[in-house]
Amino acid sequence: MQVATGKSILNGIAIGPLRIYKKKETETAVTSSLTPEEEYARFDEARVKAQEQLGALYDKALDEVGEDNAAIFEIHQMMLDDDDYLDAVKGILDTQGATAEYAVSTTGENFSAAFAAMEDEYMRARAADVKDISRRVVNVLLGQDDEEMMADQPAILVADDLTPSETVQLDKSKLLGFITRHGSSNSHTAILARTMNIPALVGVDFQDDWDGKLAVIDGYNHCVYIEPAQELLSAMEEKRANDLKQEALLQSLKKKPNVTLDGKEIKVYANIGNAGDVGLVLQNDAQGIGLFRSEFIYLDSQDYPSEDQQFMLYKRVVETMAGKKVIIRTLDIGADKQADYFELDKEENPALGYRAIRICLTRKEVFKTQLRAILRASAFGTVSIMFPMIISVREVRDAKEILEECRAELQERGVAMGNVEIGIMVETPAAVMMADELAEEVEFFSLGTNDLTQYTLAIDRQNPKLDNFYDSHHPAVLRMIRHTIEAGHRHGCWVGICGELGADQTLTETFLRYGVDELSVSPASILPLRKIIRSLDLSKESQD
Amino acid sequence: MKQFTYTITDPVGIHARPAGMLAKAAKALDSTVTISKADGSKSAAATKLMAVMGLGVKTGETITFTIEGGDEEASAAAMEQFCKDNM
Numbered sequence: 001m002q003v004a005t006g007k008s009i010l011n012g013i014a015i016g017p018l019r020i021y022k023k024k025e026t027e028t029a030v031t032s033s034l035t036p037e038e039e040y041a042r043f044d045e046a047r048v049k050a051q052e053q054l055g056a057l058y059d060k061a062l063d064e065v066g067e068d069n070a071a072i073f074e075i076h077q078m079m080l081d082d083d084d085y086l087d088a089v090k091g092i093l094d095t096q097g098a099t100a101e102y103a104v105s106t107t108g109e110n111f112s113a114a115f116a117a118m119e120d121e122y123m124r125a126r127a128a129d130v131k132d133i134s135r136r137v138v139n140v141l142l143g144q145d146d147e148e149m150m151a152d153q154p155a156i157l158v159a160d161d162l163t164p165s166e167t168v169q170l171d172k173s174k175l176l177g178f179i180t181r182h183g184s185s186n187s188h189t190a191i192l193a194r195t196m197n198i199p200a201l202v203g204v205d206f207q208d209d210w211d212g213k214l215a216v217i218d219g220y221n222h223c224v225y226i227e228p229a230q231e232l233l234s235a236m237e238e239k240r241a242n243d244l245k246q247e248a249l250l251q252s253l254k255k256k257p258n259v260t261l262d263g264k265e266i267k268v269y270a271n272i273g274n275a276g277d278v279g280l281v282l283q284n285d286a287q288g289i290g291l292f293r294s295e296f297i298y299l300d301s302q303d304y305p306s307e308d309q310q311f312m313l314y315k316r317v318v319e320t321m322a323g324k325k326v327i328i329r330t331l332d333i334g335a336d337k338q339a340d341y342f343e344l345d346k347e348e349n350p351a352l353g354y355r356a357i358r359i360c361l362t363r364k365e366v367f368k369t370q371l372r373a374i375l376r377a378s379a380f381g382t383v384s385i386m387f388p389m390i391i392s393v394r395e396v397r398d399a400k401e402i403l404e405e406c407r408a409e410l411q412e413r414g415v416a417m418g419n420v421e422i423g424i425m426v427e428t429p430a431a432v433m434m435a436d437e438l439a440e441e442v443e444f445f446s447l448g449t450n451d452l453t454q455y456t457l458a459i460d461r462q463n464p465k466l467d468n469f470y471d472s473h474h475p476a477v478l479r480m481i482r483h484t485i486e487a488g489h490r491h492g493c494w495v496g497i498c499g500e501l502g503a504d505q506t507l508t509e510t511f512l513r514y515g516v517d518e519l520s521v522s523p524a525s526i527l528p529l530r531k532i533i534r535s536l537d538l539s540k541e542s543q544d
Numbered sequence: 545m546k547q548f549t550y551t552i553t554d555p556v557g558i559h560a561r562p563a564g565m566l567a568k569a570a571k572a573l574d575s576t577v578t579i580s581k582a583d584g585s586k587s588a589a590a591t592k593l594m595a596v597m598g599l600g601v602k603t604g605e606t607i608t609f610t611i612e613g614g615d616e617e618a619s620a621a622a623m624e625q626f627c628k629d630n631m
Contacts, residue, residue: 075564075593082567082593111594120600122556129560130594316555 002226006179006204009190011280013240014177014199014217015233018210018226019155028101028138036093043089043100046140051077053136054165061168061192069192072164076133085111101141108134128183132163156215158206167192177217179204179224194279197247249527254285258530262539266512268529269325269520271498274300275313278320280523285530288325290446290520291386291498292317294370295332298339304366307373314377327384327446327520328374329425330367330399332356351454356389361398371406378418386423386446391430396441427451427499432480435487445488446520449499453477472501482514489515496520508532513542546616549582549608550627557602560593562631567593569626574614577623582606590623 032039054077061070079085085107092103108131116127157170157178167189170178177199183189193200199219216225216236225232259265269290270281281289297305297313318326334344334355347353360367374385387399400422410417424441426432427448439445450461456477459466481497488495496518501507503521508529511519521529552558558566570577570590580587581599588595590609601607609627611620 071561071564075560078564078567078593082595083589084592084595114598118598118600120557120602122559123597123600126560126597312555 001229001232003223004204004206004226005223006201008219008222009200009202010194010198010219012177012197012199012217012219012243013236014156014219015236015240016176016215017153017155018158018179018213018215020206020208020211021157021159023160028105028142029099030102031097032099036090036097039093039098039100039103040090042141043093043104043137046100046104046137047080049140050133050136051080053140054080054133057165057168064168064172065192065196072129072192073168076129076136076165079130079133080137101138104134104137104141128161128163128189132165135163136165156217158210162189164189164192167196172196172198177201179206179217181206246524246527249531250284253527253530253534256530256534258287258533260512260533261535261537264512264538266516266533267496267518268526268533269327269496269498269518270523270526271520272317272523275317277523278317282320284523284526286324286523286526288327288382289317289321290325290327290496290518292326292328293332294328294330295337298331298333298342299337301339301341303341304369307369307376310370310373311376314374314383315380318377318381318383321381323381325382325384327386327423329386329388330357330374331360331370332388334359351451351460357387357395357399358389360387361395361402364402367399367402368406371403372410375403375406375410375417375420376415378420379416381418383418384421384423384444386425386444388425388448389427389451390424390438391428391434393434393437393441396424396438400441423493425498426484427455429456429480432484435484436491439488439491439493442493444493445484445495446518447481447484447495447497447499447502449477449481449497449501452480452499453501456480472504473507477501478507478510481511481516485514485516494518503529505529505532509536509538509542512536512538546611546620547608548620548624549606550624550631551606552601552603552631554631555603557605558596558599558631560597563593563596565630566596566626567591569622573619573622575611575616575619576613577619578610578612580608580610582608 054073058070058073061073088107088110089103092098092106093100112127112130115130116124118124154174154176156176159178159180161180161182162178175198178193179201181204183202190200190202199217201217201222201224204224210226213227216228216233218225218236228236257265258268267287269288270284270286271291272278272281272289273293274296297310314328332355333339333342334353335350338344344354374383377383385403387396390396407417421443423444423446424431424438425448426435426445431438453472454461457470457474459470461470485495494517497511497516498520502519503525505528519529554562567590577590578587579590579596581601582605586599588599590596609623611623
């Protein structure tokens, strides 16, 4: 077995034989026996024909991948109208007595090199677009088509590079996935692959002798296995079967409400750990983001991230969610999550130590930077703020006061802000016991069951010796949850669960009977949970 | 001659699609439209798709539009509206 790595552009598994595709080297004559005017007329005719082809591709892409993604072919058409491009071709024809083929491919190389030299990653990726249109014109001039890329059997396509037009032209019924040596995860080809839901790896240094061999693209781990061992192959087949199940579930449940047979509707939101997860959130049809773990911004950074940096990130998530609720949990660092520049002391008992809101309330400027960034992002959608690790009413009042200070500062700066709902994580036994008082201060509770379980049972879940004592369904924890939901409701708060227990399907009915309003789970758990909710009937006696 | 400045809000800057739309919109006008970077280092005719992309204008960057010839008033208004809608 051989393993090669690359950059995955879609989380998915593809299993099948590899097929290496080599573009035909086009031999073009350099010098022409025609006049420059005649060559230009040949070029112009080919150019118009290429634009017609692009028009047809646009229509095909419109059907398959939607207007936004089809737009690239419109751009390609326009590139072939570009004055500078036309002038460059004409210049070569006039001064070098060259063939139209030579003039076009040279112009393509020159323009593509100019883009490739640009600073911006996005613009560098445009080099492929210029090459693509030039190749298309040359093919028309030579009266040839590119070789049929796909064999008769379904296969994983392997190529040095794929242009957007090649990607759209591929026969989807035979394309299991693709691997390219070049290309960036930002290219139009990558975007199209994502939209078409095809597992793909770019930047793979493949070898010619791979042709025909069985391989697995593991998009989750950014690698491809050539002639995988039986054990690995079985594991991958299982993973793929799971993906397909998820996909089928998605098709059957997409856009359906999370409502029980007797008509109780509950919200199912997604937990995310970074801005890139938003794609998964939408793909799995979440109604909102119930837990946006903001600490990744700090953990990925070498120094305190600025207000602007954070604002851009929050804004991007909020805008992408387009009006759906985004609950941002303020910085929850400390304990097992450490960033060097915070210079936190080593602690004997970090889970009970200096972390989360305790850091925020004592390092006020760090906290305020984040709150201002969140408030600014709130102008672009529906944002809620949630404070972690709360044990007392005083902490909530202090945090709210700081939030108001930030709001006033921004108002002074004339910055637009939206309405922001305020809530707390309920993840300490203290917060559960104080739930009635705390509910007076906020608009929602979100139960963090991982910490709540650890603190309630006094069991460290990292310690395998304690497995025999650990019970994730311990009645003490369930009573805590029930108490919190009831206390919240008495004071007009909605109550959700964002910890691991929220995704525990054996407890979904129990939680619904407690009256929970929202469950926030990992994106992959949303649809299975929706399926369970839609099968429950709370008007009937519980079967337990 | 008329001039105005505009600050790009699109997170990717002037990428292929808005550049293509800009070229199309500028071609429809009877004036010549030139855009230039704030530091004056580079400029391009708005009708030239690849030259505009070649400016590499990023989000947050302010660019200057210069409109010459034809109905400058109307062309400037059309370009400003285009910016607000698309970039």
